[in-house]
Amino acid sequence: MSVLVVGSVAYDGIETPAGKVDKTLGGSATHISLASSYLADEVRLLATVGKDFAQNDIDKFKNRGINLDGFKVDENERTFFWRGRYHDDLNTRDTLETQLNVIEKFDPVVPESIKGSRYICLGNLDPISQKKVLDQVTAPQLSIGDTMNFWIEGMNKELLETIAKLDVLIVNDEEARQLTEKNNLVEAAEVIGKMGPSIVIIKKGEHGAMLFTDDGFFTAPGLPLREIKDPTGAGDSFLGGFSGWLSKTDDHSFDNLKRAVIYGSVMASFCVEDFGPQRFENISPYAISDRYDEFRKIASVPASS
Amino acid sequence: MSVLVVGSVAYDGIETPAGKVDKTLGGSATHISLASSYLADEVRLLATVGKDFAQNDIDKFKNRGINLDGFKVDENERTFFWRGRYHDDLNTRDTLETQLNVIEKFDPVVPESIKGSRYICLGNLDPISQKKVLDQVTAPQLSIGDTMNFWIEGMNKELLETIAKLDVLIVNDEEARQLTEKNNLVEAAEVIGKMGPSIVIIKKGEHGAMLFTDDGFFTAPGLPLREIKDPTGAGDSFLGGFSGWLSKTDDHSFDNLKRAVIYGSVMASFCVEDFGPQRFENISPYAISDRYDEFRKIASVPASS
Numbered sequence: 001m002s003v004l005v006v007g008s009v010a011y012d013g014i015e016t017p018a019g020k021v022d023k024t025l026g027g028s029a030t031h032i033s034l035a036s037s038y039l040a041d042e043v044r045l046l047a048t049v050g051k052d053f054a055q056n057d058i059d060k061f062k063n064r065g066i067n068l069d070g071f072k073v074d075e076n077e078r079t080f081f082w083r084g085r086y087h088d089d090l091n092t093r094d095t096l097e098t099q100l101n102v103i104e105k106f107d108p109v110v111p112e113s114i115k116g117s118r119y120i121c122l123g124n125l126d127p128i129s130q131k132k133v134l135d136q137v138t139a140p141q142l143s144i145g146d147t148m149n150f151w152i153e154g155m156n157k158e159l160l161e162t163i164a165k166l167d168v169l170i171v172n173d174e175e176a177r178q179l180t181e182k183n184n185l186v187e188a189a190e191v192i193g194k195m196g197p198s199i200v201i202i203k204k205g206e207h208g209a210m211l212f213t214d215d216g217f218f219t220a221p222g223l224p225l226r227e228i229k230d231p232t233g234a235g236d237s238f239l240g241g242f243s244g245w246l247s248k249t250d251d252h253s254f255d256n257l258k259r260a261v262i263y264g265s266v267m268a269s270f271c272v273e274d275f276g277p278q279r280f281e282n283i284s285p286y287a288i289s290d291r292y293d294e295f296r297k298i299a300s301v302p303a304s305s
Numbered sequence: 306m307s308v309l310v311v312g313s314v315a316y317d318g319i320e321t322p323a324g325k326v327d328k329t330l331g332g333s334a335t336h337i338s339l340a341s342s343y344l345a346d347e348v349r350l351l352a353t354v355g356k357d358f359a360q361n362d363i364d365k366f367k368n369r370g371i372n373l374d375g376f377k378v379d380e381n382e383r384t385f386f387w388r389g390r391y392h393d394d395l396n397t398r399d400t401l402e403t404q405l406n407v408i409e410k411f412d413p414v415v416p417e418s419i420k421g422s423r424y425i426c427l428g429n430l431d432p433i434s435q436k437k438v439l440d441q442v443t444a445p446q447l448s449i450g451d452t453m454n455f456w457i458e459g460m461n462k463e464l465l466e467t468i469a470k471l472d473v474l475i476v477n478d479e480e481a482r483q484l485t486e487k488n489n490l491v492e493a494a495e496v497i498g499k500m501g502p503s504i505v506i507i508k509k510g511e512h513g514a515m516l517f518t519d520d521g522f523f524t525a526p527g528l529p530l531r532e533i534k535d536p537t538g539a540g541d542s543f544l545g546g547f548s549g550w551l552s553k554t555d556d557h558s559f560d561n562l563k564r565a566v567i568y569g570s571v572m573a574s575f576c577v578e579d580f581g582p583q584r585f586e587n588i589s590p591y592a593i594s595d596r597y598d599e600f601r602k603i604a605s606v607p608a609s610s
Contacts, residue, residue, distance in 0.1 A: 186529045207512035221524040224491045255607045296606040302560045
C-alpha cells in the first residue's frame with residue numbers, strides 16, 4: 001500500500017566529531033520518505049522547498065521512485081535551512097542557525113491524486129499542518145505521527161488535538177516525559193495511549209526503542225555501531241522504516257508491529273553511517289535483511305535451560 | 306559450585322521519590338551475596354563490619370544459607386555508612402554523607418575453609434583489596450570484578466593491575482568510557498578486552514546491559530517497571546544473579562553467558578522494587594523463572610516474514 005509522507009525537506013549544515021558538511025539535503029520528510037522507499041510499495045512526498053533547491057536533490061527522490069505530486073517549489077522563497085554541531089557523545093547538539101524560510105508559511109494541500117493514500121506518516125512539523133493533512137486524506141488506514149519539544153512547549157493545545165487523531169505516536173524518551181509530565185516511561189506511554197493513539201513507540205536513541213500496544217510490550221535493542229558519522233535524521237529514518245514495512249504488509253498484528261519497529265531501527269542504523277541521507281542513495285535488499293537478522297541475533301535470549 | 310563474594314557490608318540512608326529510610330542494610334557484597342544465593346550452590350561472604358552491626362542483619366545472610374566463615378565483626382570500629390538522595394529521574398543521586406569507618410582499614414584475609422572457592426566475585430572495593438583476594442584463592446575457575454569512578458580516578462594503576470587478572474569485568478557505560486577514554490562503547494569494550502578480561506559486560510541501567518565476548522555480542526533489554534522504589538544495589542544484584550547462575554551451571558558457553566546476563570538483569574529488577582536488599586528476603590523460584598521468561602518475551606524479535 002501507499003505511504004503519504006509529510007514534513008520538511010531542507011538543507012542542513014552539520015558538524016560532528018567525524019567531520020563537517022556545509023550543505024546537505026535534510027529535513028524530516030526527506031529521511032522518512034527515502035528510508036520508507038526501501039520497503040513500501042509507493043511513497044508519496046508532500047513538502048515544499050524554495051527556489052534554491054537543486055535539481056540534483058529532486059533527482060534523489062525520483063531515483064527512489066518517490067511520487068512527487070505533492071512536492072512544490074515556491075519560487076518566492078528559499079528552502080528551510082538548519083545548521084548544528086554535535087557534542088562528542090553524539091547524544092546532544094547545539095543549533096547554530098535556523099532559517100525557517102519557506103516552512104514558515106507552509107500550508108499543506110494534498111493533491112487529489114494522492115488523497116486516497118492509506119498510510120499517513122506525519123514527520124516533525126507544526127501540529128496544525130499535521131492535522132490539516134489528516135483532515136484532507138479520504139481513506140486513511142493508519143496515521144503515524146512524530147513531534148518534538150518545540151511543539152510540546154509552544155503549541156501544546158494544537159498538538160493534543162493532532163495526537164487525538166493519530167493511531168501511532170512515535171516520540172523519544174525526553175519528549176514522552178515532557179508531553180506527559182511522567183518520569184516513568186511505562187506511565188508516560190499509558191498517558192499517551194489515553195490521548196488517542198493505540199500504538200505508542202518511545203525511541204531511546206542508541207538504546208533502542210519500546211513498543212506499547214494493548215496486545216503487549218516489546219523492546220527493540222540498539223545496534224552498537226563502531227562509528228556513527230552523523231546522527232541527524234535517525235529518528236525520521238526510524239519512521240520511514242516503520243511506516244514502509246507496515247504499509248507493505250498491511251498487517252497490524254503485534255508480531256508485525258515488532259517487525260516494523262525492527263525495520264525502523266534498521267533504517268536508522270543505516271542513516272547514521274554517513275552524513276545527511278547519503279546512505280539512502282543505494283542500499284541493497286540483502287543489506288537490509290542482513291541488518292534485520294543482526295538485530296534479531298543480538299537480542300535473542302535463550303530459554304533458561 | 307561455590308561463589309566467594311567480596312565487598313562492603315554497610316548501612317545506608319536512602320531518599321528516593323518513593324520514600325526515605327534512615328538506616329537499612331546495604332553495601333556491594335550484601336546485594337551480590339543475597340542475589341547470588343537464589344541461584345548458586347553455595348555463597349561465601351568475605352566482609353568486615355563494625356560493632357554496631359545488628360544480629361538481625363547477620364541473620365539475613367544466615368537465612369539465605371550464606372557461608373559466613375569470612376565474615377568478621379571488628380569490635381573497635383563502626384560499620385561503613387553511606388547516605389544519599391536520588392533525583393526524580395532516579396538515574397542520578399547526591400551523596401550526602403560517607404563514613405568509611407571499618408572499610409578504611411579493610412584487609413581481606415581469605416580463611417582456609419573458603420580459599421578453594423571456584424567462582425570469585427569482587428564487588429566494588431579498592432583495587433588493592435580486590436587483588437589481594439585473587440592472590441589468596443587457590444583454585445579460581447572464573448573471576449568476576451566490578452569497579453567505580455572513584456577508583457578509576459584515584460587508583461588507576463592499581464585498578465589496571467587488578468583488571469589484568471580478571472576473566473570478567475562488569476562496569477556501567479560511564480565507567481567504561483572513563484576507564485578507556487573511548488566514547489563509543491564498542492571501542493570501549495575492545496580496549497577493556499585488551500586490558501585482560503575475555504568477557505566484558507557494560508551495564509546501562511534502565512536500558513539493559515551489553516555482553517562482549519570473542520564468540521559474539523549480546524544485548525539484554527531493560528525491563529520497564531511501573532515503580533522503582535530504590536535503585537541502590539541494582540548493579541550489585543546484577544553481579545549476584547550473573548555469578549550465581551554461572552557458578553551453578555559451570556558452563557561458559559556464549560548462550561549460557563547470555564542466560565547469566567539475563568539472570569543478572571532479573572535480580573537487579575527485583576532489587577529496585579523495594580528499599581535496600583529487602584526484596585531479597587523472600588523471592589520464590591517461580592517468581593525468578595517467570596521474570597526470566599518476561600525478559601525473554603519482551604526482547605523476542607520475530608523472523609522478518
